[in-house]
Amino acid sequence: MSFTFRHLLGTEALTRDEITFLLDQSRAFQGIQKQPLKKLATLRGKSAVLAFFETSTRTRISFGTAAARLGADTMNLQAESSSTQKGESLVDTVRTLEAMKPDVIVIRHAASGAPHFVAERLGIPVINAGDGVHEHPTQGLLDALTISDRLGRLDGLDVTIVGDIRHSRVARSNIHVLSKFGCRITLCGPAMWLPPEITQIAPNIRLEPRLDRALPGAQVVMVLRVQTERLQEPALPADEYIRLYQMTPERLALARPDALLMHPGPMIRGLEIDPAVADSPQSCVLEQVTNGVAVRMAVLYLLTGGAPSGAAAG
Amino acid sequence: MPAREKTQLLNAAQTGRTIERLGHEIVEKTGEKHGIALIGIRRRGVPLAQRLARTIRAATGAEAPIGILDITLYRDDLSLVTAHPVVQSTDIPFSVDDRDVILVDDVLFTGRTIRAAMNGLFDLGRPRRILLCVLVDRGHRELPIEATYVGRRLETRPEDVVEVHLKEIDGEDRVLLERAP
Numbered sequence: 001m002s003f004t005f006r007h008l009l010g011t012e013a014l015t016r017d018e019i020t021f022l023l024d025q026s027r028a029f030q031g032i033q034k035q036p037l038k039k040l041a042t043l044r045g046k047s048a049v050l051a052f053f054e055t056s057t058r059t060r061i062s063f064g065t066a067a068a069r070l071g072a073d074t075m076n077l078q079a080e081s082s083s084t085q086k087g088e089s090l091v092d093t094v095r096t097l098e099a100m101k102p103d104v105i106v107i108r109h110a111a112s113g114a115p116h117f118v119a120e121r122l123g124i125p126v127i128n129a130g131d132g133v134h135e136h137p138t139q140g141l142l143d144a145l146t147i148s149d150r151l152g153r154l155d156g157l158d159v160t161i162v163g164d165i166r167h168s169r170v171a172r173s174n175i176h177v178l179s180k181f182g183c184r185i186t187l188c189g190p191a192m193w194l195p196p197e198i199t200q201i202a203p204n205i206r207l208e209p210r211l212d213r214a215l216p217g218a219q220v221v222m223v224l225r226v227q228t229e230r231l232q233e234p235a236l237p238a239d240e241y242i243r244l245y246q247m248t249p250e251r252l253a254l255a256r257p258d259a260l261l262m263h264p265g266p267m268i269r270g271l272e273i274d275p276a277v278a279d280s281p282q283s284c285v286l287e288q289v290t291n292g293v294a295v296r297m298a299v300l301y302l303l304t305g306g307a308p309s310g311a312a313a314g
Numbered sequence: 315m316p317a318r319e320k321t322q323l324l325n326a327a328q329t330g331r332t333i334e335r336l337g338h339e340i341v342e343k344t345g346e347k348h349g350i351a352l353i354g355i356r357r358r359g360v361p362l363a364q365r366l367a368r369t370i371r372a373a374t375g376a377e378a379p380i381g382i383l384d385i386t387l388y389r390d391d392l393s394l395v396t397a398h399p400v401v402q403s404t405d406i407p408f409s410v411d412d413r414d415v416i417l418v419d420d421v422l423f424t425g426r427t428i429r430a431a432m433n434g435l436f437d438l439g440r441p442r443r444i445l446l447c448v449l450v451d452r453g454h455r456e457l458p459i460e461a462t463y464v465g466r467r468l469e470t471r472p473e474d475v476v477e478v479h480l481k482e483i484d485g486e487d488r489v490l491l492e493r494a495p
Contacts, residue, residue, distance in 0.1 A: 028401040037437040042387045305398025
């Protein structure tokens with residue numbers, strides 16, 4: 001088995017074998033996070049563009065750390081300071097970045113499909129670091145790595161995802177990964193955030209607006225971040241969301257006693273999650289962050305391999 | 315293309331004896347003062363290290379810890395290969411700090427693998443000494459690296475291929491030389 005993709009645009013197109021291979025490769029890089037010296041020279045001389053057209057702290061730092069540990073240089077583009085603010089089109093911006101001869105581009109964009117658009121137009125590998133409400137593939141992979149590390153497997157698990165499913169690329173990437181391992185996925189949140197069509201993207205997906213019905217039997221509970229700007233009167237005031245959906249110790253106790261508690265971050269304590277849950281032994285929030293660097297190292301390593309662009313395909 | 319000629323240099327018994335002798339040599343020369351550790355370089359260095367540890371245990375009763383080193387990320391030819399090779403885990407379940415470490419590999423050729431292995435080791439700590447044990451030294455070094463323990467020295471041409479087969483991986487013990495035409 002080897003990884004033959006030129007880009008990583010989503011987890012939807014990945015097969016179960018390809019996901020397994022990516023997770024196995026990530027495990028080799030997990031070891032490096034524990035070494036006294038974490039810096040390798042493997043990608044010395046290569047450079048990665050981190051093009052974040054949407055603000056991000058943790059994902060950008062995670063990719064930057066992954067690139068640095070592999071010895072690659074990074075060129076950073078941040079939305080606030082970018083020329084897109086001055087009216088430059090996406091394609092002109094990325095072509096300009098490509099002209100500086102990077103070996104890979106990591107892109108985050110508020111528009112779903114932007115990384116695909118860029119991949120069709122550039123001659124270098126593209127990694128999707130989150131596009132609109134579509135996908136965030138490295139998050140899906142790092143969550144799968146965290147689950148399989150803690151539970152010893154991915155197959156056939158009962159997973160409950162709680163929050164704003166409609167606007168969540170994290171939920172979508174996780175659904176595409178976990179459903180390939182036969183997991184049963186329950187999506188829970190206010191009805192307006194549970195789009196019925198999402199049950200069509202993979203088998204074994206159930207929508208359940210009531211948390212007390214969504215949690216029993218769950219082996220993995222993923223709590224999503226709630227964007228405060230989406231919590232508005234009169235549709236859904238914040239105190240109503242807290243009353244119905246905040247993950248409290250009592251609610252988590254409805255899941256299996258050994259259920260994992262995950263959150264992609266950034267967490268808002270007191271809104272979607274009770275601090276006692278965030279800090280409980282069931283929480284693997286910080287492992288998710290550590291594993292994020294390993295997964296991104298594996299992806300950067302695999303995609304930057306190969307003959308320089310322009311050379312014969314092989 | 316003319317067929318390449320393959321000759322057997324060591325049969326199963328000779329291969330086994332050579333490894334056994336290497337184990338005894340390690341015991342004689344290193345002594346037991348500093349507690350040696352064996353680190354096998356993937357892939358065939360790993361079963362070799364395990365067999366050496368068995369010989370050392372039989373001779374001295376001492377348990378030499380065994381580690382596994384994957385050098386993929388330290389290779390110097392990654393920019394030349396068409397696809398990046400699969401990375402395997404490195405598994406060294408002890409501290410290498412202040413220890414006598416014996417790197418173990420099947421064939422010593424250009425020395426580049428050993429250079430990569432030493433870089434990998436230094437990322438894990440600061441060994442007191444690094445020694446090198448190989449089953450076959452076939453010459454043609456491209457770096458100033460020599461083995462401390464050598465099972466068999468072979469006269470080869472650079473284009474020749476030396477194949478080491480080990481029971482644990484290949485189902486049989488033998489060493490073959492494939493002469494370039």
